[in-house]
Structures are given as C-alpha cells and as structure tokens.
Amino acid sequence: MGRRSDHSRDELRDLILKAGEGLMAEVGFANFSAREVAKRIGYSIGTIHNVFGSVDRLVTAINTQAFGDWAEALERSLATAGDDRIAALVEAYFRFARENPRRWAAIYDHRPASETITEAEHEVRGRLLRIVAAEVATALGRPVDEALGTFTRSLVATVHGHCSFAITGSWAAMGQHDVEAAALARVRESLAAQAKAP
Known part of the structure; x- marks a missing residue:
C-alpha cells in the first residue's frame, strides 16, 4: 500500500x-518503467501521475x-582548463557520456512534446549550449549572436556524432x-575556418 501521507508533494517530487x-x-530509456520507480519508493503508479501528470513529464x-x-x-x-578551454569542453562532453552512458543516451532517445517542457526546464536545458557558445565566442573574438549560436550548434553536433560512435562502439x-582527438x-x-570567414 502507498504511503500517501508520509511526504509533502514537493518531497514526493524529489523522491520520485x-x-x-x-x-x-x-536500465536506460528503452527499459525505463514508471511502475518500477513507484515500487522503489513504496508508492503506487497513481502517485507518480498525480505528481508529474504523466510518465512523459517524469522522463522530461x-x-x-x-x-x-x-x-x-x-x-x-x-574551472581548471588553463588556456585550452575548447579542448576542456570536448573532453568534458565525452567524459559525461562515458560516465553516464544511459542517462546521456536517454536525453536523445526521449522525444518530449515541446509544449510539455516548462520555461524553467528550457532554461536548464539551454545552459549547456550557452556555456559552449560563450567559449566559442571568446575563441573567435565575436559576440554571441544568432549566427554564432547556429555555428555553436553545428560544433556540438560534430562532437555529439563522434561521441555517439564512441559510446556505441561504432x-x-x-x-x-582516439575518437576524442578526432572530434x-x-x-x-x-x-x-570560421575565424577566416568574412
């Protein structure tokens, strides 16, 4: 039986x-089960739906x-990069994926409906790209604008592709x-090339 009175809604959210x-x-996204989450915390699956609204919202x-x-x-x-901050970014990208392969893959395996992502979640999710964009802007001596944002996304996609090949063994x-060196x-x-562009 669930322990519905044991925790406040905020406590339940954190627990879930x-x-x-x-x-x-x-287990990764493919084998993820909200029912198993409920079992682990001693509550019913209904509690997860009451707190998050849906399994999709929980995964998001x-x-x-x-x-x-x-x-x-x-x-x-x-913070400890020294002068080669671009290398530090690439290394950190790979390290997170290597140390958290299923969590990292779940980010890309799950396709939430855009309207289900809150503004606060968009802010958290965008932080990574903002960090990279700031370093790219510094490396190029350019402001962070729309064009630099597009270029930054392309760089991230390049690193991501290499990282994905590394994680999957491809x-x-x-x-x-040495996939990291290639990336x-x-x-x-x-x-x-971008530095030489007009």
Missing part, C-alpha cells in the same frame, strides 16, 4: 525524481536534471582509435 534518475542510469524532468548535471560538469572542467568497429581536430578546423 531521485528514484527515476537512478533507474534511468541503470529526469532528462532535464541530466542536462543540468552535464552543464555543471562542463563548468567544473572549464568507431572501434571501423578500425579507428577535437574537427572542432579546431571548424573554428579556424
């Missing part, structure tokens, strides 16, 4: 979110937390090694 994050890290909240943790990992890396299967090289080439 923490259990959900733990389960996602263990779990992935938003992953985005926040990822952004914090980038900032920690930058890079090694092609007989390639950094592509980023440096793109930055050099």
Whole structure:
C-alpha cells in the first residue's frame, strides 16, 4: 500500500525524481518503467501521475536534471582548463557520456512534446549550449549572436556524432582509435575556418 501521507508533494517530487534518475542510469530509456520507480519508493503508479501528470513529464524532468548535471560538469572542467578551454569542453562532453552512458543516451532517445517542457526546464536545458557558445565566442573574438549560436550548434553536433560512435562502439568497429582527438581536430578546423570567414 502507498504511503500517501508520509511526504509533502514537493518531497514526493524529489523522491520520485531521485528514484527515476537512478533507474534511468541503470536500465536506460528503452527499459525505463514508471511502475518500477513507484515500487522503489513504496508508492503506487497513481502517485507518480498525480505528481508529474504523466510518465512523459517524469522522463522530461529526469532528462532535464541530466542536462543540468552535464552543464555543471562542463563548468567544473572549464574551472581548471588553463588556456585550452575548447579542448576542456570536448573532453568534458565525452567524459559525461562515458560516465553516464544511459542517462546521456536517454536525453536523445526521449522525444518530449515541446509544449510539455516548462520555461524553467528550457532554461536548464539551454545552459549547456550557452556555456559552449560563450567559449566559442571568446575563441573567435565575436559576440554571441544568432549566427554564432547556429555555428555553436553545428560544433556540438560534430562532437555529439563522434561521441555517439564512441559510446556505441561504432568507431572501434571501423578500425579507428582516439575518437576524442578526432572530434577535437574537427572542432579546431571548424573554428579556424570560421575565424577566416568574412
């Protein structure tokens, strides 16, 4: 039986979110079960629906937390980066994915309806890109504007593609090694070309 009177709504939200994050890290998005989350915290599945509204909203909240943790990992890396801050960003991107493969993959495996993401969640999810854009702007000596934002997204997509190949083993299967170095090289080439652009 559920312990409906044991926790406030905010406490329940935190309890569900923490259990959900733990389960996602263990089994990934494809095997994620809100019923298992409810079981782990000793409440009914109805409690999760009452607090989050839907399983989709719960997964969105779990992935938003992953985005926040990822952004914090980038900032920690930058805090001790020295002069090569671009290399620190690429290394931190790969490290988060390697250390949190299922949480990282769930961000891309789950497709929430855009209207279900709150403004606060958009703010958290956008923080990672803002961190990268600020470093790219500094490297190029340019302001953060729409054009730089588009360029930054392309750089992130380049790193993400390499990282995805590394995590899934596709890079090694092609007989390639040191995927992180290859990703950094592509980023440096793109930055050099962008610096020469009018």
